[in-house]
Amino acid sequence: MNDIVKPENLVYSKPRLMNDNPMHYCPGCSHGVVHKLIAEVIDEMGMEENTIGIAPVGCAVFAYNYIDIDWEEAAHGRAPAIATAIKRLNPDKMVFTYQGDGDLAAIGTAETIHACNRGENIVIVFINNAIYGMTGGQMAPTTLEGMVTATCPYGRNVELYGYPLKISDLVVKLDGACYVTRQSVETAAAVKKAKKALRHAFENSMAKKGTSLVEFVSTCVSGWKMSPENANKWLQENMFAKYPLGDLKNV
């Protein structure tokens, strides 16, 4: 057994910037994978000492416990405003927000739109799992039509609750946004693509190209009440139809 533990046989290792704190995320949740990708990209860009992350309110509120960089924890929805100030006051730093759908597309819609419209040189990482995870599975602005949540227990009825908000499509229209893309992390191939997208976004921010928004169409196994495997399948069959993957804007 020990014979095969050689550097040349190494196919995977934990990213250097991920620490050993036990993760609070549910098994099968997309957050862990996206965290890992961010940690890898920061490390590969050599920006460990020059990156400041802004954590949201929601499941990722504890993002600062896992990636070994400096962080600021935002009030609900305000991460893009906080990132704006940090980046403007510290233009040589790499600044990103990490936000869920409630944070970014409900309570923080104004901050999202205006930071992107000003073309702040930041990266916005957007986890869209169509539900509020942390508070126990309530309806999100991105909840699909007919989808059952704790606050739309009979399914999202658009007459009552309005339509799923495709906020990335809105951001595309803003002149300050240079890169808007939808990615996912439910397969190895998707993870690889997503990492490239993240890297591109972070490079944009340092090249002062404007705001990059990387949406991850994600799973929430607990909120959706599904096994990780079924959640991935449901993601592909239902979420991708409403939130199609790929670059929406890349200038």
Next chain:
Amino acid sequence: MAEEVKLMKGNEAIAHAAIRYGADGYFGYPITPQSEIMETLMEEKPWETTGMVVLQAESEVAAINMVYGGAGSGKAVMTSSSSPGISLKQEGISYLAGAELPALIVNVMRGGPGLGTIQPSQADYFQTVKGGGHGDYRLITLAPASVQEMADFVKLGFDLAFKYRNPAIILADGIIGQMMEKVVLPPFQPRLTDEQIRAARPWAATGKTKNRKRNVITSLELDPARMEENNIRFQAKYREIEKNEVRYEEIGCENADYLIVAFGSMARICQKAQELARAEGINVGVLRPITLWPFPSEIISHYADKVKSMISVELNAGQMVEDVRLAVNGRVKVEHFGRLGGIVPTPDEVVNAIKEKLL
């Protein structure tokens, strides 16, 4: 070199003083009667001289969170607004206090509640000194009574904020913001360099270097035992501020028979009322709290043993009077006189109130 005396509005003095202090950033949203602060900053273009960032935000909520972000990165940052806008900032102010971030906030008060009026008021006293946002926190509160103090309190506010890692607020009103007076602006001092900030503010999120653990700016602590510890630490800090930072002005208080307690623009009007009352043989002193929190309770308590009665004169329905009464603790009568909703009383009205309520 002779002192350079200028004539300007209180709001303009705030802007000039911020640039001269070496502030790193201002984030605001227009609202009457304080818009000249951001207008003056934009006109001065300090980003071309000192490197100060000035940004008009999409809302007061965004502006105070920009302040949170900038303060968390160790920078000297500020915002300003007027009453309705300050209400919007309360969430962010609570987060600043909870994350122990230094920052300067300016409230040029107008009449409320609601959209109210654009005329001067002091009705945000409770909001400012008793909390405003959620949780057990305190705001270092400076009440300027002149354009000179508007200029001077920028440095004082920033210095106290950094000394205690706590937000500070300049609680002015529409009169002080809008009136023009002579002012000697403070001297220019350079902004701190990033190296100086790293050394002076090792807690800040400035990018994690190899020789230290990551810095996390947060007010969150889900473990109640640790959250209680945090609160106990905050309270100890507040007691320290109460011990060290009380500021007030006594105007003819020695041997006075009656005491007026008044802050900000109202204290100026009360000084005229004091003159008029004395001309009629009523010996009145004026005690002007400069810090509203920490409140000058001790000196008021001192005068409770000396005067026959006191009156708290405020542009509100009776807010600071509660703190005066707490300090006096029933030893002498404490009355209140105020005008509401943007009406400012004349000195004569104050004298009449003294005659009616105290004599």
